[in-house]
Amino acid sequence: MIRFRTVDLLVTVLIGAAFGVAFLGYGQLYTLIGPLTAAFKPAEGLLAGIWFLPAVLAALIVRKPGAALLAEMIAAVLSMLLGSQWGWGTAISGLMQGGGVELAFLAFRYRRFTLPVAVLGGMLSALLEWGWEKFAYYQEMSWTYSLVMLGFFLLSGALLCGVLGWAASRALAATGALDAMPAGRERAQRARAAAAAGRPAGSAGSAGPAGPAGPAGAPAEGMSRDDARA
Template identity: 55%
Template sequence: MTTTKATPHERTDRRRGFRTVDVTVTVTIGIAMGVVFLGLNYLYYPINSITAAFAPAAGVLAGVWFLPAILAGLIVRRPGAALLAELIASFVEMLIGNQWGYTTMISGLAQGLGVEIGLALLAYRRFGIGALALAGVVAAGLEWVYEAFATSAVSWALSWKLVYLALMALSGAVISPLVCLPLGRLLARTGVLNAFPIGRERAARDLV
């Protein structure tokens, strides 16, 4: 398992609050992913026939909606970055236009908080596969609470709700590290993240 731990210097730096570069990158991630979200809606088309018969199957794609929070958490590594990125992405998606309207912001809040809680459980000290998977699972749990009891899913049988929860958690655990770790490392390789731990980790590996 890949494990990335925060150094004492990084933990001290994190307690000082957000730097300008932290805010800039977090906002950039949120805006970019908000635009990407509109395209991600098309991912549901290939499984429309399945979800029409068994709606909980949509849970297999839940993890894609946690990506702004996971990516911001991985790169910035400061409490609040994941939530801010997810809320910005949700706002941009809503502003451009989608089928969910203002409820997009509710989902963004649940998902961003879920990622923050997942990272906080590890004291923002680990950012490897396991940590990102945990953040994805917690995000899935909070999103499920909202969807299962405040959307059309409220009318589903309990068995359907539990299957939906399991699929969402699995999606969050797999998609989060599968997409964000390679993407974060790819960005670090370009040098644009040298001001962040992930950039310094990349530079340290190159020196070995």
């Protein structure tokens, strides 16, 4: 069995919790496409992908089996406890969304953590979530419209979950917040290679340029380098 370090567990859980909190602020997005969805409810599928983000981010960052599912379930349980309008349906959605992403990374045996796999994950989540919603919420919707809705779901899963999630994982790595994680290590190694090649380490920040270093010998003077948070 793959062992989760404590930091793996906490990073996964906190990705879920942070999204659970951020999602509360996302309700407003639906008002943006309000005119569209009032006439044609399935257009809400266009935003479906954002709800799978915790799963794809956890998979890309933690890179261990089960991370996607756990992060998405935490986000789902948090919204349930806070009073999500879908009640226990939210838990099933969490399972579907986390499970879809999990399947994509499983298909590549947790060895590839690239954009195409993230996009596939987003689309699988979209497919499963659509299936669940069709069954639980939109039983009476005609199949024509249901399939149109599926199209929106897949598009959204690919873009808002897959592409956006992948971009977010890169942006997070650039902040140094993932340095203890495999996803951050790649950035760090690139920065180290760049530094070794004599270029300033760019996004490696204060880890790269030595700063206005004072004489290394004098303790009080040695303070000139700031503490970079590891």
